[in-house]
Amino acid sequence: MFSPNVPPVISPSNPDPLVICWAGGSIMYPKARLDALHDGIFSVAMTLLVLDVRLPEDFHPADGGELVRGLAKLWPKFLPYLLSFTVLGLRWIANIQTRSRAEYFNREYVNWWLVYLLLITFVPFSTIVVGRYAALASAIWLYAGHTLLIALINLRIVALTPELERDDHQRRRTTSAPFLGISSLLAIGLSFADPKIALWGLALNFAQPVIERWRYGQPQTD
């Protein structure tokens, strides 16, 4: 139906966006299916994060006060859970922001995108490590190095995305991954001073949605 010599036009007017298509002889992968796996993996990873925030099996509090103290001791695990959920949530939002009007992507894009999803599935692991050993600088390095790598691969994927819109949207899109990268570096830097406060460098990401909304979220009255 499609021959390499007669490349079809790839456009939103293509009637069937779920089937693979050809452009100039190379296979192109449909955005709709890539989005399905992407959203599935984010859903599972974001929900699995909570599995390590739990009270010990042999914890039998005598009264309510003891239970509250037991829950309070989970804070070192709860902060990384909040952090990782925020990092994943902001990555997910950045993903639906960065996508271009292209309906298909080439193999190079798909390869990097798989590496990116591999890093996403690894978030529950590094979250557990930093939740247990936050007092050790090397736990911070693992976690912040991981988020730094996510930011870098994300920038690579954005660079490979075809048909990006060159306007405010474009400018904004490129601030989200660098924000994560810089806060990761800040956490690594702080870990040399005191590992216990290092995660607060990454906690800057809690403020990012508010900043984004303040800068771009409201319709301009122009």
Place this chain on the structure above:
Amino acid sequence: MFSPNVPPVISPSNPDPLVICWAGGSIMYPKARLDALHDGIFSVAMTLLVLDVRLPEDFHPADGGELVRGLAKLWPKFLPYLLSFTVLGLRWIANIQTRSRAEYFNREYVNWWLVYLLLITFVPFSTIVVGRYAALASAIWLYAGHTLLIALINLRIVALTPELERDDHQRRRTTSAPFLGISSLLAIGLSFADPKIALWGLALNFAQPVIERWRYGQPQTD
């Protein structure tokens, strides 16, 4: 393609609801992708609930009767599992009820919506706590406080939803989250009398589908 000066009309007639779009200079997020993450997280959370309802690893019943007694002892975990599944299921139904005809949402909506999903992923944790320590009032406070917070954030999201339809649908929509909020407060109140019966305040939610169906579920003959 889209410039802030020429905002496109956002309407169901938009040919491509999966790509991000602009309205008056602010980024708008497509409902279809938000729904995908929403449904994914609800799917995983609702299925993970059962993981804490389990017999001890070292439980080796000698005969069938002992197994039945072992299963009966799981009831304190089984009730919260039923409750949380019902709360999540009713929230999910309320979500597909409250959505307006708008195809896109702004950043403020998306931020609150992420907070809402964070609370959803946390349901397996508070379900485990109340399943183990239901005799302690503070376990009830954690669980019912959590469901109360879910109800409040849900009301906030509804308030931020654009293009709501102002008719019976609208009236009904706003009764579901308050119902959860009030039953949460009832559970907290009951916990001061006797924590063991407090969860039955939340169990009112088991009746909510029947009430809803009775009030609105059948075509009116008028």
Place this chain on the structure above:
Amino acid sequence: MFSPNVPPVISPSNPDPLVICWAGGSIMYPKARLDALHDGIFSVAMTLLVLDVRLPEDFHPADGGELVRGLAKLWPKFLPYLLSFTVLGLRWIANIQTRSRAEYFNREYVNWWLVYLLLITFVPFSTIVVGRYAALASAIWLYAGHTLLIALINLRIVALTPELERDDHQRRRTTSAPFLGISSLLAIGLSFADPKIALWGLALNFAQPVIERWRYGQPQTD
């Protein structure tokens, strides 16, 4: 936009199948969203089944033969895993078979459908119980009672489905849930003779896909 007095026609030609709609004053729920949660919960439940098929943490085989014997000892857990995957897979296939041309369902349908999904999320639990205690008749009763209940609720949902097609398709559709129900009853019956062979009653379901394909799977030459 929609008023209770002017019910819209509900048909496949409706331009936006993802938004809720009205029929004669009652809310109708869109099939596309119900399918999304349904497929998500089936995906998670079918993948979680394998989590209890595992070697003990403290199993350290000295050589390959000992590992093979350790794996062979997992057979009592592996058969229920296969059975539950088959039951869930056939239920999922039956679901995409029974759906009518209707795009919307009413609240009564949605309520029963939530009960059905609750039973689906419970499959990993009863699979674990029968995997560990298959020698006890009460474990068989729990498991086969559970699959019997799934079959019954499924028949109820089919009865509530509007606009069913009355032809071969319809006839076939109603054979899948009864098949599960009868094999569940057979397993319960066998458990009175010998619990160890009772699961083979349910194993009849392994043959069902082949029977279905033989009866209906090939284009008729007429």
Place this chain on the structure above:
Amino acid sequence: MFSPNVPPVISPSNPDPLVICWAGGSIMYPKARLDALHDGIFSVAMTLLVLDVRLPEDFHPADGGELVRGLAKLWPKFLPYLLSFTVLGLRWIANIQTRSRAEYFNREYVNWWLVYLLLITFVPFSTIVVGRYAALASAIWLYAGHTLLIALINLRIVALTPELERDDHQRRRTTSAPFLGISSLLAIGLSFADPKIALWGLALNFAQPVIERWRYGQPQTD
């Protein structure tokens, strides 16, 4: 609506691809729903893989160096995690490559496709076994035998897929599953020499995305 005597034309112009349809008297299953379960199961399986890569509960490193050594000891589990993620990711990509322009599949296709998904849900199990006992040849046989079976069933599914496009696309499609099969056989062969190096046979799959991209990924200038 559809009678066996008046088979509808099955084509991409069919207005509703989510409902079941008939062809010559046999039920046909819609690609869109099969894709939904397929992508859901792949999402969950790919994310669950990381759950066995974890430090022991009783691991309390005294300093950062000890934590790093503890993490380094996880390498035998980390390599299978990487391998299985890659195998699943490449299978997923192959799936969106092999799909034909057909919108519907018959029951025989669906039966084999369920067997294929069963094998996918089993990947976390065999990954754990090879992660723990990689020094034993029988663990390699289980894992590589499993990936070999995935490759064979995949070839069977491709053979059953209707309306395949017979061009470069087709040729390429058939190289991906054989690549997995051959690397599985290589791993089994190597296990006779030394089980510890056997997994590197399967590691050939790490190179496959690069080879694919080099051969077909770029638009031809012709």
